[in-house]
Amino acid sequence: MPELPEVETTLRGIAPHTLGQRVTACVVRNGRLRWPVPEDLHSLLSGQTLLELKRRGKYLLLRFESGHVLWHLGMSGSLRILEVAAAPGKHDHVDVLFANGRCLRFNDPRRFGAVLWTPDSLDEHPLLKHLGPEPLSPSFTVDYLLGNAKRHSLSCKPWVMDAKVVVGVGNIYANEALFAAGIHPLKPANKLTRPQLTRLVLQIQSILRHAIERGGTTLRDFVGGDGKPGYFAQELKAYGRGGKPCVNCGKPLMEKRLAQRSTVYCTLCQR
DNA sequence: CAGCGCCCCTGCCCGC
DNA sequence: TGCGGGCAGGGGCGCT
Known part of the structure; x- marks a missing residue:
């Protein structure tokens, strides 16, 4: 499902509800995605404000005070905003809860998606470093x-x-x-x-x-x-x-x- | 390095 | 209607 346009649409859909918001909690129900979701995601993100939300290729990049989350939807993943954190359904693997009450919920039947944390600069990240140009940028000539x-x-x-x-x-x-x-x-x-x-x-x-x-x-x-x-x-x-x-x-x-x-x-x- | 094949996983569709 | 096989929009990794 998620090609670049869908990832871009996801970004535009979730940004108004999450940008500038403080994380109050994270719930990882099944962390066995493409790579293990950090077990301490809750303690890593709680209390931090989402400062920036970007897309690079099909990666969503979330900047917090002390680092970044790289979020990939894989083949079958989707991210949605819920008004309130309703009871999770099948394949609802990860929730991020914000101070405004909104719940960012990740559903991914095939679990090819990824939620990764890095305290470092994204420029050096091995998953991003060797990516080619954005097709809609001036460098794609x-x-x-x-x-x-x-x-x-x-x-x-x-x-x-x-x-x-x-x-x-x-x-x-x-x-x-x-x-x-x-x-x-x-x-x-x-x-x-x-x-x-x-x-x-x-x-x-x-x-x-x-x-x-x-x-x-x-x-x-x-x-x-x-x-x-x-x-x-x-x-x-x-x-x-x-x-x-x-x-x-x-x-x-x-x-x-x-x-x-x-x-x-x-x-x-x-x- | 370049190029290929494999693999992660669930769901669905098709043919028997 | 049940079951096995093949296929699915991604992409990193390990081997040659």
Whole structure:
């Protein structure tokens, strides 16, 4: 579920209720996530004020007086604000309670998410240090991508999904961006032409921006119900459409597994 | 370093 | 209707 737009939507959703608020308590019901949640999260955070809330890639970064929390939603995680801390449901693993009475609740069925604490500067953090540029920042340019692509002979789809190349492009958006840019997902990164990379940059940015604008839909639908994405079903042109006609030329879309991820593309429109 | 395969975990869908 | 297999939107890690 949580691609970059959903993480951004989560950030915007929780910030008004938590920023500047003092933590009164933390409850860890199941700390066995991707890495163990600090057992003393309650004593680490209680009494501290949330000073800043940021996103880097798909990480949410919470700055407190004495350090930072890194929060990752993994594949199936969601963070919500509750007016009051109602009885927890299944997979409600972590709560952070604030002085205004609000409860920040983490639900994560697959437990691929993470809640980590570091007293240090985030610049040096091993999980963040080697991340590539933000796709919607000025540093994500064609020249940057061209320089990076030269060093990589692997297929361009797993390449563009690598967070060291650019953050926030998950499997769905990699499929969509390559389709929109007319690039074959199996084409080696170092064989991509400048015009192709120009289109790729533009399409990644355009698709992510659009998804952020509508980001709330996916999150609400996911949290509220059956896990089926809201706007995705309407607007996806490649992902999940294997065997269905290409929206450009009508030829059935090819579907293959590439680096253990489902990959959908048009053999006519993507070269 | 680059590139690949594996793994963490639950839920759901499909075919038998 | 029950069960086994495969798959799911992430991403770090260890091996070659």
